[in-house]
Amino acid sequence: MAGQVFAYIRHHDGKAEDSALELVNAAKKIAGGAAVTAIVAGSGIDSLCAEMAASYKDVWKLDNSALAYPNAEVIRKALVNILPANAVVLVPHDTFGMDLSPGLSIKMGSPFVADIVDVEADGDVLKIVRQEYSGQAHTHVECNMSAGAVINVRPGVFQPDESKSAGGSVTDKSAAVGDLTCGRKYLEVVAAEAGDVDITKSDVLVSIGRGIEEEDNIPIAQELADAMGAVVSCSRPIVDAKWLEKARQVGTSGQTVKPKVYMAMGISGSFQHLGGIKGNPFIVAVNKNPKAPIFQVADVGVEANILEFMPSLTEAIKAL
Amino acid sequence: MEILVCVKRVPDTAENEITVRKDGKDIVRDDLVYSVNEWDNYAVEEAIQIVEDKGGSVTVVTVGDGDSEEVLRREMAMGADNGILLKDDAFVGSDGKGIATVLKGVVQKGKYDLILCGAQADDGAGQVGGMLAALLDVPYASLVNSVKVIDDKKLKVGREIEGGNQEMNEITLPCVLSIQTGINEPRYVGIRGIRKVASVEIPVLGASDLGLDAGAVGKAGAKVKLVDYFVPELGAGAEMLEGSTEEITEKLIELLKAKGGLK
Numbered sequence: 049m050a051g052q053v054f055a056y057i058r059h060h061d062g063k064a065e066d067s068a069l070e071l072v073n074a075a076k077k078i079a080g081g082a083a084v085t086a087i088v089a090g091s092g093i094d095s096l097c098a099e100m101a102a103s104y105k106d107v108w109k110l111d112n113s114a115l116a117y118p119n120a121e122v123i124r125k126a127l128v129n130i131l132p133a134n135a136v137v138l139v140p141h142d143t144f145g146m147d148l149s150p151g152l153s154i155k156m157g158s159p160f161v162a163d164i165v166d167v168e169a170d171g172d173v174l175k176i177v178r179q180e181y182s183g184q185a186h187t188h189v190e191c192n193m194s195a196g197a198v199i200n201v202r203p204g205v206f207q208p209d210e211s212k213s214a215g216g217s218v219t220d221k222s223a224a225v226g227d228l229t230c231g232r233k234y235l236e237v238v239a240a241e242a243g244d245v246d247i248t249k250s251d252v253l254v255s256i257g258r259g260i261e262e263e264d265n266i267p268i269a270q271e272l273a274d275a276m277g278a279v280v281s282c283s284r285p286i287v288d289a290k291w292l293e294k295a296r297q298v299g300t301s302g303q304t305v306k307p308k309v310y311m312a313m314g315i316s317g318s319f320q321h322l323g324g325i326k327g328n329p330f331i332v333a334v335n336k337n338p339k340a341p342i343f344q345v346a347d348v349g350v351e352a353n354i355l356e357f358m359p360s361l362t363e364a365i366k367a368l
Numbered sequence: 369m370e371i372l373v374c375v376k377r378v379p380d381t382a383e384n385e386i387t388v389r390k391d392g393k394d395i396v397r398d399d400l401v402y403s404v405n406e407w408d409n410y411a412v413e414e415a416i417q418i419v420e421d422k423g424g425s426v427t428v429v430t431v432g433d434g435d436s437e438e439v440l441r442r443e444m445a446m447g448a449d450n451g452i453l454l455k456d457d458a459f460v461g462s463d464g465k466g467i468a469t470v471l472k473g474v475v476q477k478g479k480y481d482l483i484l485c486g487a488q489a490d491d492g493a494g495q496v497g498g499m500l501a502a503l504l505d506v507p508y509a510s511l512v513n514s515v516k517v518i519d520d521k522k523l524k525v526g527r528e529i530e531g532g533n534q535e536m537n538e539i540t541l542p543c544v545l546s547i548q549t550g551i552n553e554p555r556y557v558g559i560r561g562i563r564k565v566a567s568v569e570i571p572v573l574g575a576s577d578l579g580l581d582a583g584a585v586g587k588a589g590a591k592v593k594l595v596d597y598f599v600p601e602l603g604a605g606a607e608m609l610e611g612s613t614e615e616i617t618e619k620l621i622e623l624l625k626a627k628g629g630l631k
Contacts (some may be wrong), residue, residue, distance in 0.1 A: 082403035113624030119537070121507060143529045146487075146509040150498030159591035162462060180597075181379065181490045185395055186387035205439065218428040231507030231540035235524070240532030252629050258382050276624070285382075288550035291381050294532055309629035316381075330627040332620065333606055339385050348623060349606030350616055357613070364617040365630065 050172050050193045051134030055077040055104065057088045058118070058140055067140035067201070069208035069288040072103050074201045076209075078169050079195075086216075089123050091116035094218075101216035109219055111222045117230045119148035126153045129226035134196040141200035142300070149198050155332040158196035161189055164189075165205045174199070178299040182316055183341035202319060203300075239252060239316055243295020245279055252278035256286060257299055257321075259314015259335060259354045269313060272358045281305065283315045299324040314354040317342030334358075369424035370385055371415040372480040374471055374497075375408035378440040378490040392596035404439040407486025411547035413554040414515055415448040415484055417614070422517055424447040426476070430627065431459055431470050440570055445561035446554070449544060456574035461587030466501035469585050480542060481520070483592075487511050487546040497546035497609030507543040513551045 057064055068086075084106035085269040087099050090111065097109045106261060110126055115223035131137065135156065137168075139145040141163040153160030165176035171213040172194040178187050191197060211270040247253060260266060266280070273280045280296065287297045298305050306327030313334050316319060325331070333346035336353045343349045350357060381622065383401040394458070404412075413580065415426040425448040428443040430436045436442075439449035462470065475483060477500050487510060488494035492509070501508030515527035527535040528548045539545075575582045583589060609616045622631045 070462040143511055143527065146494050147498070147508075147527070150495040151502035151508055154465065154468075154499050154502035159593055160495055160499070162464075163494050177600075178492070181395065182492070183385040184381060185388055185597050186600045187597050189592060190595055191592045231543065232509060232537045234537060235536040237529070238526070238534040238536060240534075252631075257435075277627060284549070290553065297532065300530055301528050304531070309624065309627050311629075323468075327528070330623075330629065331606075332624070332629075337385050343606045343608075346606035348606045348620065349563075351608065352613075352616075352621070357616075360613045361617050361620065364614075364621060368621070368630075 050169070051083045051132055051136055051363070053082065053088050053136045054131065054138065055084055056137065056139040056145070057100055058142065058144060059088070059090065059093075062093075062096055063138070064100065066208060067142070067203050068100065069103055069210060070203065070206040071138050071140070071201060072209035073206045073344050074167065077137060077167050078138070078174065078186040078199075080169065089115045089118070089126060093233045097171060097218045101214065101218055102212035103214050105214050105216040105218075106214055107218045108221045109218050110225055111220070112225055112228065113230045115225075117234045118144055118352070119232060119234045120144055121230045122228050124148055124152050124155065124279030125230060126225040127152060130224045131156065132222050133157070134194065135204050135281070136193050136197045138197070138199050138201055141202050145200045149200050153198040156196055156198065159191040159193075159315050160198045160200075161162050161191060162200045163202050164199055165202050167199070168195075168328045182318055184339050204319070204323060222227055223289065243293045245296065245337065247279055247281040247296055248305050248327055252276055252311070253298070253305060253307045253309070254278045255281040255283065255312060255315060256313045258285045259284040260286065263289070265355055266291060268355060272311075272362045272365075275309075275362045279310070283318075283321045312342050312346065313358060314320075316340045317345060329337055369418055369481045369520070370420050371419060371424060371426050371482045371484060372475060373408065373412050373426060373428050373443070374485045375414045375428050375430050375439055375443060376405045376484070376486070376489045377430065377436045378405045381394055381490070385528045385599065385619065388597040388599055392598055395597055401499045402435070405486050405489040405546060407488060407549055409443070409554045410421060410549050410551050411484040412443045412446055412448055414547055415482075416555075417552060418517060421428070424481070427452060428593070429454060429471070429474055429478075431455075431462070431467050437449065437570055441562060441565050441568075442557055444565040444568060450566070451570040453570050453574050454574075454578070458575045458580075458582035458586045461590060462508045462585050463590040463592040464493055464495035465499055465591065466585040466589050468496050469589070470578065470580065471496065472503045473498050473580050475500070476572065477578065481522075482541060483491050483544045485544065485546045487548045494546065497544050501544035507539050508545070509537055509539055510546040511548045512545045513548045515551070516563050519580055519612065558619075580627070
């Protein structure tokens with residue numbers, strides 16, 4: 049028999065992140081009818097715990113000044129001290145979950161599955177769907193959860209449960225967190241630098257990815273953007289290569305944009321990139337790889353080399 | 369500083385169109401272009417830069433088959449001093465914990481101050497670094513995008529977090545860091561560099577050399593099992609525009625006009 053199912057609640061500035069309500073629905077698929085327990089760790093979190101009790105039957109409060117910033121090394125220690133040995137723990141697969149969960153699974157002695165996009169429970173066996181090769185291949189993965197499990201859930205794939213009908217209660221587990229000393233000390237968050245252009249203000253973005261191939265090709269995208277009255281943005285590899293500044297990057301580790309039209313030029317469409325596109329824009333994808341995941345989310349697609357296609361489109365627009 | 373960098377040979381997803389084999393047991397591997405995992409290449413560059421600045425040596429290690437030796441040589445051509453290939457039939461079919469267990473074995477045979485991994489590889493799990501740190505009971509930081517050596521006991525590391533922000537931490541050595549892309553600019557490896565290391569001997573270690581119980585790793589030890597690869601039944605997806613370039617651009621311009629994409 050599988051153990052109690054827990055959902056780890058991410059929050060900042062006293063507000064739960066979107067993943068908090070998405071995990072309600074992910075957990076339901078694992079727990080069946082059994083109650084799911086939310087874990088809220090932090091400092092001064094009473095109102096957040098009360099809010100989570102509307103969505104989870106039980107909320108475990110871990111209130112400690114050492115947990116004020118979510119240092120995964122510290123939180124892992126607290127979780128190991130409070131969780132039952134066969135706990136099934138769901139965590140969002142974000143920059144915190146990636147930091148926390150692999151080590152948590154080792155310390156709990158339970159299997160770990162990262163970045164899941166779907167799950168169902170068949171008795172004690174979790175049947176999980178994942179993606180590999182930058183989203184180009186899907187896999188079925190199984191693990192037995194009778195001795196517990198740590199499961200990282202991709203943000204945005206489960207619908208949030210807005211029903212707030214759990215009528216749960218808060219249990220204070222703060223006294224049980226134990227020794228929290230560890231070898232990694234949080235210092236500060238350094239805010240992102242502003243760029244020369246604010247891509248979040250533009251209604252139309254011409255966004256480039258690896259398909260641009262070389263730094264010298266960037267003017268090709270700029271010419272299209274100029275013709276459209278748009279701004280050039282990009283995906284992560286372009287910033288990694290230092291071809292454009294970080295402020296132009298769309299994605300969870302960059303900017304969140306809400307344009308009317310998003311031109312994804314030579315962008316494969318990783319979930320981290322798509323996570324930065326909100327407001328349901330009209331997405332045009334041009335990519336020479338017909339398997340690129342971007343075609344699953346785009347409204348219109350063209351299978352082409354952007355270095356040939358963009359100049360043609362620019363010329364045609366100029367000729368209007 | 370003695371640094372161990374864990375690397376992996378992977379199909380280059382930027383260069384390949386990945387398709388699933390009919391039986392679902394694997395992807396189609398004929399004609400795939402392989403390279404060193406991109407994240408790992410940044411990790412090796414970071415290690416080399418630290419050693420250039422502070423002294424010490426860089427060892428690159430991989431768990432793989434005979435073909436994996438080529439990525440070790442590539443990273444040695446970049447400037448890594450030593451390579452170690454961990455190869456054993458008993459390692460085949462390992463899950464993340466299995467790979468981390470094998471790597472723990474090689475870490476314990478040496479004396480390393482710092483262990484670097486890429487933040488993730490072809491399976492997108494990003495799990496081995498965190499597992500290795502937990503198995504070794506040393507501190508861990510993931511998604512690291514800056515490393516500064518404070519002294520021989522600690523580092524200041526930046527982690528990439530949401531929204532382009534950076535989380536700064538102080539971490540004691542020895543520790544494990546998983547490295548994010550963009551942390552540096554990996555140096556170019558020319559054909560001459562590869563030739564230079566072509567005949568350097570790379571030791572090959574198996575389960576018994578590492579003192580590992582074969583049942584704890586590989587398929588036998590895996591708690592997470594890959595059932596199959598599959599092609600999902602997807603929604604409609606994008607409406608693909610077809611025809612000549614003129615026809616496509618004409619159609620696209622009409623759509624862009626309707627959606628407010630042209631001013």
